[in-house]
Amino acid sequence: MTTKYLFIISLFSTFIISCTQEKKETVSVKKQPNIIYILADDMGIGDLGVYGQTKIHTPNLDLLASRGMKFTQHYSGAAVCAPSRSTLMTGQHTGHTPIRGNKQLVEDKEGQVPLPKNSVTIAEILKDAGYTTGMFGKWGLGFGEGDPNNQGFDEFYGYNDQKLAHRYYPPYLNHNQKLDSLKGNDWTHKVTYSPDKIRDHRLQFLEDNKDKPFFAYIPLVLPHAEIISPNDSIFKMYDGKFKETPFTADNKYTSDYGPNIVPHEYAPCDKPLATYASMITRIDAYVGEVIAKIEELGLTENTIIMFASDNGPSPEGGTNPDFFDSNSEFRGYKRDLYEGGIRAPFIAVWPNKIKEGSVTDHVSTFWDVLPTLTEITNTKNPDNIDGISFLPTLLNKDTQKTHDHLYWEFNIRGGRKAIRKGNWKGVWNNINSKGNKKGSFELYDLSKDVGETNNIAKSNPSKVKELKQIMTEARIDSNVFPFK
Incomplete structure (x- = not known):
């Protein structure tokens, strides 16, 4: 890469983003x-x-x-x-x-x-x-x-x-x-x-x-x-x-x-x-x-x-x-x-x-x-x-x-889903794994545990049930990317 790109890096703070009066464009409202x-x-x-x-x-x-x-x-x-x-x-x-x-x-x-x-x-x-x-x-x-x-x-x-x-x-x-x-x-x-x-x-x-x-x-x-x-x-x-x-x-x-x-x-x-x-x-x-x-x-x-x-x-x-x-x-x-x-x-x-x-x-x-x-x-x-x-x-x-919830799914590595609802974060892993049809569900309170280190699913069964229900209803089936 030539020296002009280092010029961009080193002088950006004094030139690139500054919207000088000389450069300002008269923009139509429409x-x-x-x-x-x-x-x-x-x-x-x-x-x-x-x-x-x-x-x-x-x-x-x-x-x-x-x-x-x-x-x-x-x-x-x-x-x-x-x-x-x-x-x-x-x-x-x-x-x-x-x-x-x-x-x-x-x-x-x-x-x-x-x-x-x-x-x-x-x-x-x-x-x-x-x-x-x-x-x-x-x-x-x-x-x-x-x-x-x-x-x-x-x-x-x-x-x-x-x-x-x-x-x-x-x-x-x-x-x-x-x-x-x-x-x-x-x-x-x-x-x-x-x-x-x-x-x-x-x-x-x-x-x-x-x-x-x-x-x-x-x-x-x-x-x-x-x-x-x-x-x-x-x-x-x-x-x-x-x-x-x-x-x-x-x-x-x-x-x-x-x-x-x-x-x-x-x-x-x-x-x-x-x-x-x-x-x-x-x-x-x-x-x-x-x-x-x-x-x-x-x-x-x-x-x-x-x-x-x-x-x-x-x-x-x-x-x-x-x-x-x-x-x-x-x-x-x-x-x-x-x-x-x-x-x-x-x-x-x-x-x-x-x-x-x-x-x-x-x-x-x-x-x-x-x-x-x-x-x-x-x-x-x-x-x-x-x-x-x-x-x-x-x-x-x-x-x-605001969103009531955010939802993700990913059908590899046993099947994965996740949801965020307020500060609650649910992660549902191994959904498709043999011998573990229900998979493993983890629950986190992001307001206290943004690093998702403390799984509180066992102590919040009603919240787990609620989030699982939303995750089940949040999707439509895909033949190309199926969940079993």
Whole structure:
């Protein structure tokens, strides 16, 4: 990475977010705001400085939070990639959204089970309202009917198949319905770092659409394993800072670049701690570039920027979330329905609308984003959503509605469900396990035990019964992602 990206990191606090008088745009009251939604992949809530991180530098995102609102009780849509994105796109939780797990459509071939044609996505709603829509990063919701171009996006550049996204030096990326070859990459040689190519396309999209309302969905691939980074100025910030244990090819699900590569596995890594830290700071630099571009184009005053992560931190591919305290005070990681697997960072900025430096404990989630954006743009919600707009919270209004409960389900590893109702948190594990038909139900009071260390199910049988009943009724069956 060239020195201009370090310039972004080091000078962001004095330039990028500041809305100078010279740059301010005269915005028509009737003009629809531009919307940018940035999604990290497997970033823990504790990976950001504004949420308590001390070992990794995230100056752009920390300052972004200072210019808007930080949410402390925001939840991802699921504990893994594809269903989390499905809840975001459809406004439905995992008991209703079509994609409820990571599942290939055809084993050993590219592409996940596709989002059905009749799904109504954020992109389709905004496109119908006159927005130009672009998606740059990882999709993971299928080819064919599920393809981004068939789900409301005018332009798509990045990874459709999330297994291909396990590699940062693939031979190609998807550009709409074509493949874009990456110079020098052939599964053996690592020349073109795919996130940089994706970066170029999203910045060009902003440039090309500066004169009309746009929706830019930016699901970054980082810091999802594989853990790999260019040997550049950002990596050098951390090289030699930590005591490293190499992640070698002897580990499970690991395959190095070369003639015998298994593309969907992860590469070994000599310095996984420094590499992971650099991936988080690289995310931060990419966010800084987006904001700098918006500032350069004079669009700051009329642009909403949101930032989140799709699930909790992953302990795979050489990562060490415990070392970085990536899940903060919460229990669990990616694939867990404990707070550490689904509690997400969320930052929202909208100059002169959202109060600078504000913090909210409003309980919100991915499936609330769709109704929030429809309220902002005065468009109509689909009939079957589960979300509630959090626009009143963003605007500091006293009209905010709240969820009776939040619900998650995940049919792997014995079957898992979770619910939050008020401060009560229920986690129902091993629902499908043989010889244990009822599974194991855990109950926590998050007002006293946010780390979910004290299971109080036995002493609260009536509450357990109530939550189980709600969880049973909260869903419809899925033939593709069944519970036994």
